[in-house]
Amino acid sequence: MILTGTGPAADAKRRLLERAGARIVGEGEAAALAIVADGDEATVARLRARGVLVNATDRADLCDFTLPAIIDRDPVMIAIGTGGASAGLAKALRQRLEALLPQSLGALATALAGARDRLRGRWPDAAARRRAIDAALDPGGPLDPFGDHQPGAVDRWIDRDGGTESPSELVSIRLRSAEPxxxxxRDARLLGQCDRIFHRRDVPPAILNRARTDAERMACDAPISGLPGLSVDIDWAGR
Structure with a gap:
């Protein structure tokens, strides 16, 4: 990665690149990507003439690619991009989200990865396992990602709360418009969590697209009760 320019903007880009593990070289060396931290048009032109893709700081019109604002909770990474429209907006969103996400989020992700074998042993059925994890990660749940979890939280959850199956539940949603x-x-959360959707045939596709991609979709006049996990019945008030 080529980095050109001096001053605070270049220093900030260097810190970001080094933290990401990039090998930073000068303008005269071979690289596929470059950051022109001072937005110099002549430098951009020289690099592009060599076939290098360029990001020019504060010059969206000269950028071949943009860099998102990053929230790092290793191994959890959240990138916020605006397509070059406003770096200030991306930064503001990052700062808001940084305040919401606890430092323990990365440790929670690592603990869940380390517990894969235990989770498979406790819930051999993949659908049951997903429902259990979803319930634990729900707002206010034992593994709520916005909570500040102490070491061992995942093991304690499996030992204590992991002994109960997720009950069958059928919830109705009545749409007021065709706009997602x-x-x-509440409706958006249910669509994001449900195992299956019963819906009238005229429910707008844009609404159904807000559900999990692997949620089963069944066009019907009436839902089926008693199925395992969470089912959502969508009715369309605009008919």
Whole structure:
């Protein structure tokens, strides 16, 4: 990765690249990507003439690629990009989210990875295992990712709360419009968690697309109760 320019902007880019493990070289050396930290048009032109893809700081019109704002909770990484529209907006969003995400989030992810064998042993059925993990990660759940978890939280959850099966549940959603943005927070959460969706045939596809991609979709006039996990029945008030 080529980095050109001096000053605070270049120093900030260097820290970001070094933290990501990039090998930083000068303009005269071979590289596929470059960051022109001072936005110099002549430097951009020289690099592009060599076939190098360029990011020019504060010059979206000169960028071949953009760099997102990063929230690092290793191994959890969250990237916020605006396609070069506003680096300030991406930074503001990063700062807000940084305040919400605990430092223990990375340790939680690592603990879940280390518990894979125990999870498979406890819930051999993949669907049951997913439902159990989803319930644990729910807001207020024992592994709520926005909570500050102490070491051993995952093992304690499996030992204590992992002994109960997720009950069957059928919840109804009645749409007020065809716009996904008009879904309530509750409706959006249910669609993101459900195992299957019963829906009338005229429910807008944009609404169904808000559900998990692996959720079973069944167009029907009436739902089936008693199925394992969470089922959502969608009715369309706009008919």
């Amino acid at each position: 943005d008009d879904l309530t927070l």
